[in-house]
Amino acid sequence: MPPEGDVVSVPHQEAVRRRNLGAVLRYVHLRGATSRAELTSELGLNRSTIGALAAELTAVGLVHEGAPRASGRAGRPSPVVRTNAAGFSAYALTVEAGRLRAARIGLGGDILDSRTVARPSGNDLTATLTGLARELRPTDGSVPLGCAVAVVGTDRDPALGETLGEALGLDHPVQVGNLADLAALAEHTRGAAVGVDDVIHLHGDDGISAGLIIGGRGFTGHNGIGAQAGHMVVNPDGHPCRCGHRGCWEAEISAAAGDRARAALWLGHGLANLVNILNPGAVVFGGTLAGLYRDGHDQVRGRLHASALPACRAGLRLSVALLGDDAPLIGAAELAFERLLSDPLNTAAA
Amino acid sequence: MPPEGDVVSVPHQEAVRRRNLGAVLRYVHLRGATSRAELTSELGLNRSTIGALAAELTAVGLVHEGAPRASGRAGRPSPVVRTNAAGFSAYALTVEAGRLRAARIGLGGDILDSRTVARPSGNDLTATLTGLARELRPTDGSVPLGCAVAVVGTDRDPALGETLGEALGLDHPVQVGNLADLAALAEHTRGAAVGVDDVIHLHGDDGISAGLIIGGRGFTGHNGIGAQAGHMVVNPDGHPCRCGHRGCWEAEISAAAGDRARAALWLGHGLANLVNILNPGAVVFGGTLAGLYRDGHDQVRGRLHASALPACRAGLRLSVALLGDDAPLIGAAELAFERLLSDPLNTAAA
Structure with a gap:
């Protein structure tokens, strides 16, 4: 099938740099701690470019560069890049048939903390979700980057994302996705x-x-x-x-x-x-x-x-x-991290 | 859902030019005769770029630039760009349950000539298809650019494309696609x-x-x-x-x-x-x-x-x-034209 026939223009060097910062951060976020040498070969950029990108991400605290892993090969070992999971996290919520879940998930995909309660009857949904998420607020001063909620079925409150965003004090609405879609995303990206x-x-x-x-x-x-x-x-x-x-x-x-x-x-x-x-x-x-x-x-x-x-x-x-029952939560977090992964420096600095 | 996280590099000006030549040719191929002014606004490139691209396509004979259409507006009317349907064509074949069809289709999507015969029993399929296509050979010296065949069902001869390509004297195998997929492509692109x-x-x-x-x-x-x-x-x-x-x-x-x-x-x-x-x-x-x-x-x-x-x-x-019963033929032609539309100058000059 033919690709789309869109015209292209020469992208600005700055746009290329941003996109490549996102690619490095996304790789480490999804695959875990990775040596600069592996990033170089997997992403198809040269060594000095990877070094510069990793240094920029380190400077804003999104990743740490650590002790090299022993490679068993001759030559200088390559520093390992890993996400700063404690410093950057997202809220992930699910609305399931019988229960509500909330988690705070660190950059890199680990669940840092979570809560599960029975689904309330009536209109308490938003209040209960907000309460759950508030209990998960980081106490170490780090700021959650966003939030997404996974909802079962097609019948949903169109204002849910906005209401939750306001209740959580975010400057943008909470993203809402289908639970099965987000579970699929999680299993596809890391399952x-x-x-x-x-x-x-x-x-x-x-x-x-x-x-x-x-x-x-x-x-x-x-x-x-x-x-x-x-x-x-x-x-x-x-x-x-x-x-x-x-x-x-x-x-x-x-x-x-x-x-x-x-x-x-x-x-x-x-x-x-x-x-x-x-x-x-x-x-x-x-x-x-x-x-x-x-x-x-x-x-x-x-x-x-x-x-x-x-x-x-x-x-x-x-x-x-x-990922078991956590797949929808992890998928929701992926959705919430997307802004950061698309443009790391601007999002992390905001 | 997140976009892919591929790295990008700055494309060479030449690659950008080629891609944009393809976009202009594809637009005129799918939408018919189009004024330079419309190309400018639809493709989001500036007027002088569109003018240069149209001139390049004209120079190799892929398009003609003709008398402007009366626009009813003040100012200089804009020349109209149309494909050279007679000069560039593709063979399209279908293998259906009860019949075989063959057509030669001009750049722009018009069926220039076609044949339909009952489907032969046994192993005569390739020979019959080849015979049909040969009957459609242009007599005016123009060279068909390629050929694709639309086949019903999942049960197909894996060597069909290569055998047909050789029989038709093409320098590359005939592309093979599902009939329903190619009909869908045709209805999606021009139906x-x-x-x-x-x-x-x-x-x-x-x-x-x-x-x-x-x-x-x-x-x-x-x-x-x-x-x-x-x-x-x-x-x-x-x-x-x-x-x-x-x-x-x-x-x-x-x-x-x-x-x-x-x-x-x-x-x-x-x-x-x-x-x-x-x-x-x-x-x-x-x-x-x-x-x-x-x-x-x-x-x-x-x-x-x-x-x-x-x-x-x-x-x-x-x-x-x-597109009625012609949809699979037209879809097959789209597949056959794809090489040209992706890189017009190199393909037309080859």
């Missing part, structure tokens, strides 16, 4: 699907939501609500679904819940459809589907083999979420 | 789905194949075989399918074929699933599905409304292929 360009992340909660990575990019769909694969009708004469229809994938799995093997067969049935339609390189099961896949592994694979075309399932990797 | 970033093109032949445009880019999937949506199982107790499974979408539509209204309901059923999963901005029906959608419009829309989530179908545009 079970690193290096795979076409990924389906299936998250089970009170329903099934799908997060898609297509061609290496997060899929959001025309209306920005992502993939509502749980409402694919798999059985026209099936069970009623909470959406008002009948025979939806999530309704059939849920109706079979007392019989784990049957539920796993339905999981495999819908999976085969998605594999035929989207020919993914990896499918990751998260939330309640992780357990169903683990227990019903044989049924899921059996049904997949029976119903998916060989050409579509060739090379497919099935796995449970490597 | 019913121009300007829509998320598109499903459903092509009916002896089965149903889907071509997807996601985020403005052609979707190929992990194994490069595209979306095999016809084999989504929509009815676990349904009719046997030629793939060996039961209740596939294409099998249910095909089994209901004597009752057009029932077939249209099944079309709507699978459509609703795809809309829930992919939240497209446009769905285009081509091949035999164009007629089924036209005749069973009410059933398709009725079932879509009954089974797709409102959030997924909001803003969705349904239409038949604007």
Whole structure:
């Protein structure tokens, strides 16, 4: 397929430098402590450029340069660059069917602190989320850079991001994303699907939501609500679904819940459809589907083999979420860090 | 979702010039004769740059600059740039269930000449295609730039592209693509789905194949075989399918074929699933599905409304292929022109 035909102009040296600062910081953020030598070879920039970029990031405190790792090779060992996880963090929140979670996550992706509470009924959602996030405020003077919230389903308060941003005293709205999309992002960037360009992340909660990575990019769909694969009708004469229809994938799995093997067969049935339609390189099961896949592994694979075309399932990797239940929180943090990673110096200095 | 974190370097002025030559040629190729003034405003380059680029393209014969169109505005009218359709063309071939087609398509997208024959049985495919293409050879001394072939389904001869390239005397293999993918590309670039970033093109032949445009880019999937949506199982107790499974979408539509209204309901059923999963901005029906959608419009829309989530179908545009049965040929030509459009001067001079 043809690339886009946009015109280009010569970018300013300054824009190139900023973008490369972002690339170095992003690499260390995602892969952990990395030697300058590895950054040089992985990013395809020369040694002196990497040295200058690392020095700039060190000067504003975003990274530390530390003792070299023994390389076992001759020559001067290369200093190791790591993120300043304590100094820069983001809030990540999730609104799940039965609970709310909040975490403060350091640059580099480690969860520094977290809280989980039962989901309140009524309108207390924003107040409860705000309260949770406030409990996580850093006490060492470091300033959180941003916040994002992962929400299940399509039914959401359009003012949630703004209200939360104000309540947390941020100068910009909290970003809101689909829980399955953010879990997919987390597994794609640092979990079970690193290096795979076409990924389906299936998250089970009170329903099934799908997060898609297509061609290496997060899929959001025309209306920005992502993939509502749980409402694919798999059985026209099936069970009623909470959406008002009948025979939806999530309704059939849920109706079979007392019989784990049957539920796993339905999981495999819908999976085969998605594999035929989207020919993914990896499918990751998260939330309640992780357990169903683990227990019903044989049924899921059996049904997949029976119903998916060989050409579509060739090379497919099935796995449970490597980041477990934390995938949505970690994905939300990735979203919140994005501004910093795109333009490190301006964001860190602001 | 975060953009990719690739490093960039300052592109050479020469690379910028080449890319911009491609952007101007692509614009005129897709949109038809265009004034320099419109190119200036649409491509965001200044007037003298557009003038220089148009002059370079004119010098190698890729475009003609002609009499200005009356603009109705004061000031000097702006010369019009149009492609040299007679001088530069590509071969486009299709391998469909029951027939083979071949066309020579001029730069700008017009079909200059075409042939259609019944699909031969056995191994005569390559010989027949080659014969068809040879009949289309230009007699005016102009040289075809390339060739691409659109093939239905996943089962294809891996040597087809190379064999055809040799037989046609090209210095590079013929490119091979899925028929539905190339039809989707054609409708996206110059048909019913121009300007829509998320598109499903459903092509009916002896089965149903889907071509997807996601985020403005052609979707190929992990194994490069595209979306095999016809084999989504929509009815676990349904009719046997030629793939060996039961209740596939294409099998249910095909089994209901004597009752057009029932077939249209099944079309709507699978459509609703795809809309829930992919939240497209446009769905285009081509091949035999164009007629089924036209005749069973009410059933398709009725079932879509009954089974797709409102959030997924909001803003969705349904239409038949604007390019009709020529969409796969035109898409194949786009693929064949891509080398030229990416680097006009080097390709045209070669």
